[in-house]
Amino acid sequence: MSDLLIELLSEEIPARMQKKASDDFKEMMTTALKEAGLVYEIAEAFATPRRLALTISGIPDKTPDISEERRGPRVDAPEKALEGFMRGAGVTRDQLEEREEKKGTFFFAMIEKPGRATTEVIAEALEATVRNFPWPKSQRWGDGSLRWVRPLQSILCLFGSNVVELDIDGIKAGNTTRGHRFMAPDAFEVTDFADYRTKLQDAKVVLDPAMRKAKIAEAAKALADKQGVEWVEDKGLLQEVAGLVEWPVPLLGSFDPSFMEVPEEVLILTMKKDQKYFVTRDKETGKLAPHFITVSNLEAKDGGAAVATGNGRVIAARLADAKFFWEQDLKGKLEDNLPQLKDIVFHIELGRMSDRVARMKALAGFLAEYIEGCDPAEAERAAELAKADLVSGMVYEFPEVQGIMGRYYAKAQGESDAVADAIRDHYAPAGPSDDCPSAPVSVAVALAEKIDTLVGFFAIDKRPTGSKDPYALRRAALGVIRLITENGIRLPLEHVLGLAAKPLKPYLELHAEGGEDAILKHLESMFEEHLLPFFADRLKVQQRDLGVRHDLIDAVFAKGDDDLVRILNRVAALSAFLESDDGSNLLAGYKRAANILKIEEKKDGKSYDQDVHEAALIDPEEEALAVALTRAGADAEHALAAEDFEKAMAALSTLRAPIDAFFDKVTVNADDEALRANRLALLSQIRAAVNTVADFSLIEG
Amino acid sequence: MTDSSSTAKRNPDAMPFQKMLLTLQNYWADQGCVILQPYDMEMGAGTFHPATTLKALGPEPWKAAYVQPCRRPTDGRYGENPMRLQHYYQFQVILKPSPANMQELYLGSLKAIGIDAELHDIRFVEDDWESPTLGAWGLGWEVWCDGMEVSQYTYFQQVGGFDCKPVSGELTYGLERLAMFVQGVDNVYDLDFNGAGATYGDVFLENERQQSAYNFEHADTDKLFADFKKAQEECAKLLEAELPLPAYEQCIKSSHTFNLLDARGVISVTERQAYIGRVRDLAKGCCEAWIKKNGWEV
Structure with a gap:
C-alpha cells in the first residue's frame, strides 16, 4: 500500500475554472483506479492559480490477480470455432479442459491474469486524464499539439517515494515543483503529500482554496475593523479572489469621498467586477465607505504600500470615469434619450428598441387593469421610460447597471417613486432565487417586458431547443409565472398573449404568407402548440422544485384553464385531497371505472358517455351511486364556479363510499345487455363527475 | 496602513516615456527579436501589422518586436480625458513558437523598465482575446500590475480562421498606461516624454484636439x-x-x-x-x- 501524489503545474488557470477542474481531476483518476480494480482510502484534490494537485492514500502496489474461467465451443464444434475461441482467450490447445454439461461437452479455458504494477495504471490514467481533460476552453502552445487550459509546465507524480515514469509530449514526470512565482520561484523536491504541502507553505503557496479563503476573510475583516468600517463579505468574490492568488495578502486602500455622490451600485460594480475589490460599509449608517480591500499575491518588501497606492490610483481613474458619465447623464433628461432608441435594433425580425417600448407601453397599460392598485397611466409611463437608460453614458460604459440608472435618472427628472422603481425592477426576477417585484407598477412593467419577449420570439419561431436558449425565454417564462403567482394576479393568459402579439403583425409576413388571416392563424397555432405548453412546462419545473407533483399540474392544465393562480389553487386542493384516504380511494375507484369503460368501449366500438336510465337501476348500490353522482356532480360544479376547490374535492369525496359499494356488490358486465349498458353509463358518469375537477386520467398512482 | 488616495506626484526616478520604449526594444532585441519600425499605415492595433497577422501563420519560426502607433477614432476626447486617446502607442512582441519561458521573459521586460516584482503585485488574469475583424482568437490574460492592466498576453490559436501551428505568443504593452504606472502620473499628458523637459502633452495634446475634430466632425x-x-x-x-x-x-x-x-x-x-x-x-x-x-x- 502506498500513497499517490500528483501535481500539474501550469501557467495561470482562470479562477472560475479551478473548482470544477480539481473535482474533475479527482473523479477521473479515482475512476481509472477503480476500473483497474484498485481500492484506495482517501482522495483529495486542490487547485491554486498555477496548479492542480491530487493526493490518494492507501492504494495497493499491484492490481489484483484475476483468474477467469471461460466456456468455449462444444467439443464437436468446427475447428474454426475452437481456433477463434483460443485466440480470444489467449490460450493453446493443451491448456483447455473438457467438461460435460447438460447441453453437451464443452471446452473450458482457465485464464490467469497476473496483477499489474499500480505505477503502470497510474501512468496510463494520468496521461489519459491530461489528454482528455474537460476544460471549458483549452489551447495549444509552442510547437506541440497537447492541449491544456494554459501551457502545462511540469508534472510531479509520486507513488510511495518513487517517481512514476511518465512522458506526455516531452513533459516528464518528476518529484519537483516550484513555489510562489515571485517569492519562491526555485524548484524543490518533495517526498510525499505531507512534505509537499509543508514545503509549498514554506514557499508561499497555500494549497487549499478553503484555507486561502479563510485567510482572506480573516485578514479583510481585521483590516476593515482597524479602519473602523465593516467588511462586506461576498462569497462569489471570495471564491474568485482565492483563485487569483497563491499567497493571499489583503490590503486596505481608499478613494476620494467625493466619488460617493455617484450611485453606490456603480461604485460597487466598478470595485467588485472590474477590480475584484471587496467593499466596506460604515458601521453605523450602513452606507458605502470610501475604503476597499484588495487581495494581493505578495508580501511586498514595503509592506504593501506601493500596491495599495497603485490600486487606489486605478480605482480613482475608474471612478472618475463613472463620475463623468453620471454628471453628463444628469445634464439631460431621461426622456430625452427616447428618440435614440430608434437606433438600437432589438431583433432584426422584431423591430427596434423603440418599437419594443411602444409594445411594452400598450401592454403595461392593459395589464394594469388586472393588478390591484396599479395606475395604468403610471404603468405606461414606466414602460415608456424603462429602456431609456440603455443609451445613457453610464449604461453604455457599465451595462450591468441598466435599470438601476434608469431609476436614478427618472427620479432626477421628477417621476414618481412608483415609476422610478418600476424602471429599476422591470428586468426582475432574473431567476428562481432573484427577488420578485411586488409593487403594482413594477409588476405591470416587468410582466409586459417578459411577455413581449416571449410572444415575439415564439412568433418568429425562435423557441429554445435543448440546452440552447439564446434569448433566455425559459427565464422570461419563469419570470411571468413568478410575477403572476406570487402576486396572485388573475390574468387570462391566453387573451393577454394574443393582445401582445397584435403589434407584431407587420413583422410576421415572413413567417406566414397570405396576409392577415394567415398571420393570425400562425399566431394562434404557435400559442396553442408551443407557447402555452411552454408555460405549462416551466410551471411544472418551477413547482417541482417546490415539491408539487407534475402529473397534478398536467391534470389541471388539461382542463384548458390559463389562469395560473386558479390552476395552482386547484392543484393544491387536488394534491391535499389525493393525500387523504377518501382521495386515494376515489382515485382507485376512478381508475377502475375508467379501465372497465376503456375495455368495454373498445370491445363494443362505441362510447358510453350517456345519461343513466334511472328506471333501469335495480340494485340498491347502483341506485345509491346514481343519486350520489348527481348530487356530487352538481355540488362540485357549483363549488368550482365559486373557485372553492376544497369544497369541490369534498363533494367528490362523498362518492368514495357509493363507488366502493358499487364495485363490491354490482356486476357491471351483466348478461342483460340493457342492464350492462346502463351500468357502463353509470361508470361514465363517475368519470365525468371526477373529471370536472381535473383530468384524473393523467394522475399517476 | 497607507492611505492610497490619489495624491501621487511624478516619480523623479522613473524612466521617461521614450527611454521605456527604447529599453523594451533593446530587451527584446537581446532575446533575438527582429526589431521593426512602425508599419506606415493607420491601424487600430499592433496585431494588424503583417509582422503579426501574416507571420503568425505557417510553420516558420519568427520573433519580432516593434512599436505600433494605434488609431482608434471613437476613443478621441479632444485631449480632455486624462486616459483616453485616439492615437497612442502599443509595443508589440511576437514569439513563434511561443517559448516555454515566455512568462519569465515577459516579467524580465517589466523588470527592465523598472517594475520591481517584489514591490508590485503582478497578476495574470484570464482574458481571452478575439478579433472579429481578423477572424482571430487566442487564450491568455490581461496582466495586472497593482490592479492596473498593463499588457495583453495571448497564445494565438487561429488567425484568419486558420489554425496557428506552431502557436505564436503575443505580448501587447499599452505604453502610455505602463508609463503612467511607472512614473506615477494620473494624466497621460503629464508624462515625462524624454527626460529633458518635454511632456507627452507637449508632443501630442494639440494632435489629439485636431484629430478628434477631424474624426468626429470633419471626416x-x-x-x-x-x-x-x-x-x-x-x-x-x-x-x-x-x-x-x-x-x-x-x-x-x-x-x-x-x-x-x-x-x-x-x-x-x-x-x-x-x-x-x-x-x-x-x-x-x-x-x-x-x-x-x-x-x-x-
Missing part, C-alpha cells in the same frame, strides 16, 4: 464610404493577382476607414456587423492567399 463620409468600397475592390483584385501582401494593406485600409465611419456615427448598429464581416472576409482571403503563396498546407 468626409462620402469619401470614406467610397474609400471603403475602393479598398474592398482593390483587395479582391490583388488577391486574384496572388499578391497577398499589398492585398492585406487594402484590408488594413478598409478596417481603418470603417473605424472612421463608425466615429462619424454614420454606421447603424445593424450595418456594423455587416461591415465587420466584410473586413473579416478580406482578412481571411489575405491569410489564405498568403498561405498558398508560401506553399504551406492548410
